Amino acid sequence: MRNIFAVLTTLLLVACATTYEQPTLVAPQITSAVSASKSDILRVAKQVLVSEGFQITNSDDSAGIISSAPRNLRVAPTQANCGTTMGLDYLKDNRTSTRVAFGIIAEDGKVMVKANIEGEYKPGAVDQDITLTCVSRGVLERDLLAKITGSFSR
Secondary structure, eight states: OHHHHHHHHHHHHHHHHHTEEOOOOOOOOEEEEOSSOHHHHHHHHHHHHHHTTOOEEEEETTTTEEEEOOEEOOOOTTTEEOOEETTEEGGGSTTEEEEEEEEEEEETTEEEEEEEEEEEEOOSSGGGOEEEEOEEOSHHHHHHHHHHHHTTOO
């Protein structure tokens, strides 16, 4: 009887892992006009990223690009879509972990923020781990963009 129960439990866990439905939405482009030069935008963006706990991995001032390393950050379903299993949102499950990295592109008078979200579902058994495809809903980008642009409106 125990063996039958163990087999049925294993089959249920495998079934959950095979019902993963990836998100179909497309991440929005979050851009804002800023009355500042590219160099000033980049300077402020670097300060904001570091103050938020992100490590800057790449910065090219002439190209107007900043990239950060991914950082562990609990992402809510209102901030991203990492897919579902049997209709249940993975981000509502405490066994799902997420990491967020930001990319910033600046031009004179304009800044764009892009969040890259990595998700992983770990139900406890190594053979059940799932790498999730996550798509931002734009909330994280808008929050970071508001902190960057807010520095110029003071």
